[in-house]
Amino acid sequence: MYPGLLHELHKRVTLSPGQEAAILSHFTPKKLKKRQFLHQEGDIIQRMSFVEKGALYSYSTDAHGAQHVVQFGFEGWWIGDLYSFFTQKPSRLNVEVLESCEVLTLSLESHELLLKTIPPYETYMRILYQNAYVALLSRIENSLGLSAEEIYSRFLEQYPFIFSRVPLHLIASYMGITPVTLSRIRRQVAS
Amino acid sequence: MYPGLLHELHKRVTLSPGQEAAILSHFTPKKLKKRQFLHQEGDIIQRMSFVEKGALYSYSTDAHGAQHVVQFGFEGWWIGDLYSFFTQKPSRLNVEVLESCEVLTLSLESHELLLKTIPPYETYMRILYQNAYVALLSRIENSLGLSAEEIYSRFLEQYPFIFSRVPLHLIASYMGITPVTLSRIRRQVAS
DNA sequence: ATTTTTCCTTATCATTTGTTAAGGTTTTTT
DNA sequence: AAAAAACCTTAACAAATGATAAGGAAAAAT
Numbered sequence: 001m002y003p004g005l006l007h008e009l010h011k012r013v014t015l016s017p018g019q020e021a022a023i024l025s026h027f028t029p030k031k032l033k034k035r036q037f038l039h040q041e042g043d044i045i046q047r048m049s050f051v052e053k054g055a056l057y058s059y060s061t062d063a064h065g066a067q068h069v070v071q072f073g074f075e076g077w078w079i080g081d082l083y084s085f086f087t088q089k090p091s092r093l094n095v096e097v098l099e100s101c102e103v104l105t106l107s108l109e110s111h112e113l114l115l116k117t118i119p120p121y122e123t124y125m126r127i128l129y130q131n132a133y134v135a136l137l138s139r140i141e142n143s144l145g146l147s148a149e150e151i152y153s154r155f156l157e158q159y160p161f162i163f164s165r166v167p168l169h170l171i172a173s174y175m176g177i178t179p180v181t182l183s184r185i186r187r188q189v190a191s
Numbered sequence: 192m193y194p195g196l197l198h199e200l201h202k203r204v205t206l207s208p209g210q211e212a213a214i215l216s217h218f219t220p221k222k223l224k225k226r227q228f229l230h231q232e233g234d235i236i237q238r239m240s241f242v243e244k245g246a247l248y249s250y251s252t253d254a255h256g257a258q259h260v261v262q263f264g265f266e267g268w269w270i271g272d273l274y275s276f277f278t279q280k281p282s283r284l285n286v287e288v289l290e291s292c293e294v295l296t297l298s299l300e301s302h303e304l305l306l307k308t309i310p311p312y313e314t315y316m317r318i319l320y321q322n323a324y325v326a327l328l329s330r331i332e333n334s335l336g337l338s339a340e341e342i343y344s345r346f347l348e349q350y351p352f353i354f355s356r357v358p359l360h361l362i363a364s365y366m367g368i369t370p371v372t373l374s375r376i377r378r379q380v381a382s
Numbered sequence: 383a384t385t386t387t388t389c390c391t392t393a394t395c396a397t398t399t400g401t402t403a404a405g406g407t408t409t410t411t412t
Numbered sequence: 413a414a415a416a417a418a419c420c421t422t423a424a425c426a427a428a429t430g431a432t433a434a435g436g437a438a439a440a441a442t
Contacts, residue, residue, distance in 0.1 A: 068335035129320035
């Protein structure tokens with residue numbers, strides 16, 4: 001049951017069988033089909049979501065009405081808008097399904113209860129955020145001073161599997177460039 | 192003693208006097224003068240640093256030899272290279288003093304000991320990383336699809352105090368634009 | 383106080399990236 | 413199977429940003 005989530009927890013902390021069962025009991029599975037929305041702009045996010053299977057992506061809409069991909073979510077990743085979840089303010093993100101999904105969701109109340117009652121759960125969360133923060137900072141650092149072409153090449157090295165599962169125009173948006181520019185770059189890199 | 196650090200801890204968690212003393216006992220103060228380096232590229236970061244007083248900034252050097260500002264650090268902020276600190280791999284960052292500083296430093300061993308023995312310390316760290324992660328993601332989200340001019344205007348609103356303490360060319364570097372472009376923008380915004 | 387260094391702005395020209403539009407695949411829907 | 417929608421590439425032109433260089437103001441060093 002929930003092999004992805006269990007694997008993710010055990011990667012980082014040691015849990016007794018009782019603790020493991022207590023944690024899992026708070027998660028609710030949810031199935032989603034392609035093009036469905038997990039969250040929409042304006043929602044106050046009630047539950048955080050772990051991707052057991054499938055793929056999703058989140059995007060925001062800027063002041064000019066243009067959309068920008070913020071994050072992808074594949075098996076073993078958390079997805080959603082933590083800002084809205086923790087502050088209980090309206091989300092600015094939409095989270096849409098790319099490939100039919102099974103996600104495991106957890107309410108804020110459950111999250112807070114688990115933090116209080118299961119110390120390894122708090123440790124897991126600290127490590128999760130610590131790693132996420134460091135990874136995000138590296139993402140920013142590594143893109144500093146790089147041309148769009150260099151950003152593309154690195155992205156290709158780091159996440160080769162994404163290219164077979166995500167349309168190029170979403171990758172372009174994630175990279176902060178237009179699909180036209182990405183197309184130009186791909187032609188140069190290929191030759 | 193260490194009023195900045197105490198204020199920062201108490202903002203987020205409740206500590207008994209004993210716990211407070213135990214935490215503080217692991218920090219070592221360090222004074223730094225303008226232009227000194229707290230860390231340099233290639234160092235393996237041994238201690239994380241809390242800024243009690245003063246200002247610093249960190250920058251990396253890219254493959255073309257150009258420098259890029261990654262982060263500023265003022266009173267009440269943590270500064271350094273968490274990637275190197277946690278992984279004990281060489282840092283790619285330089286951390287240089289802008290205004291003479293007093294920083295409080297903590298070794299990895301102390302950090303791990305405090306995590307294990309003082310639960311509110313772990314809670315503090317989880318909240319710190321959670322907030323840092325959400326803030327960093329917002330920084331990325333908010334800059335998506337914005338022109339350099341819009342990025343500048345928002346930066347001006349969010350951190351007005353930085354402009355009186357940091358040279359413009361470092362701010363330009365942090366924003367990912369050249370000083371020349373920042374100058375052009377400032378002329379437009381002013382008129 | 384003088385000299386040196388750092389910092390900011392401006393101008394010019396080159397390069398990169400964005401915008402718009404069109405055409406052809408591929409994928410999805412009916 | 414046919415129609416519709418989504419996706420990717422290319423071209424031509426426009427706009428934004430970078431690179432280089434020069435001059436002057438401000439700050440730091442002597």
